[in-house]
Structures are given as structure tokens and as C-alpha cells.
Amino acid sequence: MKVKILGTAAAEGWPALFCRCPACQRARKLGGKNIRTRSSLLIGKEYKVDFPPDTYLHLTKFNLSLSEVKYLFITHAHYDHYTPRDLLMRRNPFALTPLPLLKIYGNSLVEKWTFSVRDFKENIAKYSFEFQLVEPFKEFQAGELSVFPLLANHDPNQLCYNYLFSTPRWSLLQAFDTGWYSEETWERLRKITSRRPLDLVIMDCTMGKIDTDKKGGHLGVKGVIEVKKKLSSYGSLKDGCRFIATHFSHNGGLSHQELEEVLSPEGIEVAFDGMEIEL
Template sequence: MEVLLLGTGAADGWPNPFCRCRSCVDAADRHEIRGQTAAMVDDVLMLDCGPEAPRAAVRFGRTLADVRHILLTHAHTDHLGPQALLFRSWVDTGHTLDVIGPSDALDVCRPWVGPDDPVRFVPVVAGDELPVGEYTVRVLPAQHRVFRDGDAVLYDVTGPDGSRILWACDTGPLTVSWFDAVRAAAFDAVFLEETFGDRTDLSSGHLGLPEFAETVEALRGCGAVVDSTDVVAVHLGHHNPPIARLRERLRHCGARPGTDGEVLDMGSGSSGSSGSRTLVLGGVRSGKSRHAEELSAAYESVTYVATGGTREGDEEWARRVALHRERRPETWVTIETADVAQALREATEPLLIDCLGTWLTARLDVHDVWNGGDVAAVDADIDELLDAWKACRVPVVAVSNEVGSGVVPATASGRLFRDLLGRLNASVASVSDSVTLVVAGIPMRLR
């Protein structure tokens, strides 16, 4: 199963458009703008469809033309934008759409569907199990309500490849008996809401950080979450601490925040990790490495691939390396190697590669390009790196220098390096799930 997160924010998103709190200002400064939580599975099944979800799909390069099933959790407006059914009726998709959910949610949809529209409504209640195309869906109760008890549900979805996910949004703290229904499920991924941070006084129908941690612990205790499960916090709101601190808080309970546009690839022998690929670009002292470390901080164990190695007798370089090491958590492992392709192929835990510029320099040295060596051999190394990057089955963040914005280098070797690095960055970006440019310490998402 492939899961695309169309949004990971609460009903008001994050940042809240009307708020100036520290959390909202930090999110806006980072250009981390989260829309209302929804997801798309294998381009054919949607998990919730709020008013922002259709446009988010287009923004992330997807079409809804092939969507055949929508699983609605409840009728709150951030999870259900029924107007999408009207827009769909203006286009002949050539197939029937199943809209599945609690009866109250379906009733909200019916006025938006004409008598001849190819839409089929399938009401469900907690405890149901049903085939949905090639998927098996189990309907679970939620501690959440719109109008009455039982009008909100959660979903346990098994894909045709055997991978299995839990969509647990929206819900408050779950009862002890609830966990019996997912005992030994060993989900590949769990998408669990975490709306209120430390403001647990705001609603009993959502989770804050303490309740989120307790829920994850209970899921581990019943075997629903195992070591390979990717636990992803969604429905994130501005009552949470700024994202860097939130990543650290979630990491302590074995979870991480989801990101809008993130793609998770599960099943077919994967270990349940997302395998997401992120490229972070920036100039010298732009803050690109620090931002990459913040992105990787969601994981307790990370392999830091240092491509620069050591430089005998260079004290200034040694100080730079020492500063980077001091910033890394003690649970991270550092390897110094120029064989990045091998590191990508053999990785069993998340990677942070810093950086592709020094890797390219090492390849130019190996092939003696500065003295007229074979540039084609460097191109072959780049192709090998790209193949390993695309095939990597663990989350990976790579840092690279952005060198195309300055003056034309005065030397032929400088121009060669600039051109090769520019092509390398463009090639890696084209096969990455997320690309960020860091300027003056401010990360700007390009994809």
C-alpha cells in the first residue's frame, strides 16, 4: 500500500490563520503549512475528504479521477466536504464511487448527488467488516461524536499486498476493551490523532500529548504496534509546541509527526517504514544541516552518513565536524564514507546524508577529473546513487549545497563542479518526495 498524506493538520490547520501564538509563528516562518487531515491510498481509496483534500491532491501531483472509495470517519466539516461529489459529477470518470461511513455522514452527502450520478452510499457502524474493492476494512469505534454517540468511527484497512494500517482520527482516549479488536494486528503504520498538545482540558474527543503517548503504549501492549510500525501523529493543531520540540516529544513514545504531501510505501517486503526521500538544499551557513537534523529528530535511531571524512592537519575542518557531532543525539550512529550508494542500499534505519556536495568532490578526486580524468565515470557514480536513492526502503534526508545562484566561477574546475552539482541536485530532487531550500535559516518547501 502507498499512503499519501493530503493533510496532517487539525480542523483549523496549523498554523491557525488567525493566530499569532509562538507555535503558529514558528510554523509560518518554516513554511510548514498543514491542511486538514486526510489521506489517499494507492490513488483509489480516500481516508476522509474534507474541503481542502481535493485541491491538496492536485497540489501534490495526483488526480482523484481513479478514486473508487471514500471512507468517511464522521460528519465534521474538516473531514467531510460533500461539495466534492458535485464537482465529480461534472466529469465522466467511467466508474462508480463508493462513499462509506456512518449514516449521519452519508446523509450530509446525499443532497450533493444527482439521481443519475454514479455514487453508491454504504452505511457502516463500529464492528462491521467489509470488502472495499481489493481492500478489507474493519470499522472500529471512536471516542468522538458529531450529533450522537456512534456517529464517528475509525478504520483498520488491509491492502491487497497484505499491508495493514490504522486510521485513528478523530478520537479521544480509547477504552481498555477497544484494544482487544486490534490485538496482535502488527500494523505497518498507525495514523493517530494528536490535536491539543498539553492542552488536555479543551475536549474529551481528541488526544493531547499525554493521551497520545498512553494510546501508543497501549497499542504496543496489545501487539497492534510493533518495532517496525511507523506511528504517525496527524490532526496536529497549534496548541502543540513548535514542531522541533514536538518531534522530540513524539520521539520519546516512538512516534513522529506526519507531513503534508508525505508518501508512505508499505508492504511487498518493506518493514513498514515510509521510505520517504527528502532533499534539503542551501548555501554556506544557511542552516541546511541543522534543518535536516530537525527533520531526522523524529527518529530515535538514525545513521548519520558523513561524506566529508577527516582532513589531516586541518584544525578549522575538525572544529566544524566536532560542532556537528555535538548537535546529534547520543542514539545516532555516525559513519564516514564516500560510498553513499552502498549506505542507501544497506540501510535498516533512517539515514541523514551530509552532504552530496562533498560526496561529489570525493568522486571527482577518485576519478582524477581535476587533472583530465574521466567525467563519464562520475556520471556513472551519480546514476548509481540515484538508483540507490530511489530504492531506499527507510526514511532518508540528504543535504546538498545550492551553488547555482552565485557568480560564474573563475576557473574551469570551479565551473565543472558547479555544473555537475547543479545536475546532481536536480536529478535527486526529481525523485524525492520532499525538497526544501533553506535561506538565512528559513526553510522553504519547494515540493
């Protein structure tokens, strides 16, 4: 199955919407892999992680259509990961061809955001989607994927998820936004990956060269390296597992090439918008 990383930036995008700091100016000048949009992931044709404000840009840039997506996993209710109003485009006359039912998964705040759009509360049938509340560490099935929601350490005001997706053939840990995991998450991760070692990890590196010192919120280069070491010590990574850093902020300061210079020696790849991985 093909995994496509649609966006690789933190909330502000990189270059950031209203910023002319040296990191943003450099990204504008260098272009290419230094231009980063808000984070999302497409797994095969039917599974998507997050619904950021850049979704329409992703579709046009990569020549995709979302009409086949049946399962949408929302990590948390931050604006750069979930913009429910774009779901209004699922109804006639904005979508003229029939759509399969879309199942949207998320926490209680994601549910609240969804149904704060009045027409979703009153006329949900028109939009062909339904919402399912996700509970921490309670595995569920979505099509052919088993989905294990791990608790991230990101925002104390809501349950933020990192999803571990697996089939009998492969396992993928998606971790767009997280700080250093709690002991409980580490233990759950250790247990589940002992049965299903990981083929692919996509991990928060928002803070770049800023050391976040194993706190909550976000990781940087140092944190990502530490996470990889810890997972290796558990035996969680399959031989040949690809470990990819993503969700970069201009605050982290490092260009794509500079990120590669610090992460490649550690066996960590640097994501870019449009990156594809075959599982």
C-alpha cells in the same frame, strides 16, 4: 502500496484561517512542515480517507487526480473531514472523462449530509457514486482492502470511526480524530490485531502539549505515547511498525521540530503534509 498523508491539521488548519496567535505566527514564519492543511489520506490510487475542504489544494499541490479513486471512507461528519458539495464536480460538464463508480462509506450523519445536496437526491446517477452505511465493528471488503470500523471516542452526537485497513500483507490503523478509546474499542482492537498486527498507525495528536487525560475528543502528545504503550503491551505492533502522530492544532502549540523532540525518543514520527509511507 504507497500511503500518502495529504493533510495533517485539525479543523482550523495551521496557521489557522483567522488566527494570529503565537503558534500561528510562528508557523507562518517557519513555513515548511509547519504549514498544515486539513486531514486526509490516500492509500494507493483507489482508496481515500476523508474529503476535507482542502482536497482541491491537495490535488494541485501534490500533482494528483482523484479520478481513479473508487473507495472513500469518511471518518465522521465534521466539516474539516467531509465537504460533500465538492462531489458536485463529478458530473459533466465539470468532469468530462468517464469516472469509475465511487463508493462512499460513513455514518448516518455523513449520509444525511451527502443527500442534503439536493441534486444528489434527485440525480445521483450523474455523479457516479453510491453511499454505504458503516456499522461499528462490522468488517467489510472494499476492493482488495478489508476494512474494520472501530469506534473512536470523539463526538457523542455521532458514531465516529477509525478504520483498520488490512490486506494479507499489511495492516494500517487510521485514527485522525479520537480521544482515549472505550473499553470496547480497546478489546476489539486487541482481538483483531492479535491476528493482524499493525505495520502502520496514524494517530490523533490534536492537543499537542495539552494533557487530555484519557478523555474523549482528542489526544495530545501524552495520549499518543500512552496509546502506543498500550498497543505494544497487546503485541499489536509488528516489528518495525511505523507509528505516526497527526491532526495537529495550533492549540497544541508545538512546532514540527518541537513535536519531533518529544515524540522521536518514544519511537513516534511526526506527520507532515505530503508524507509518504510504503507498505
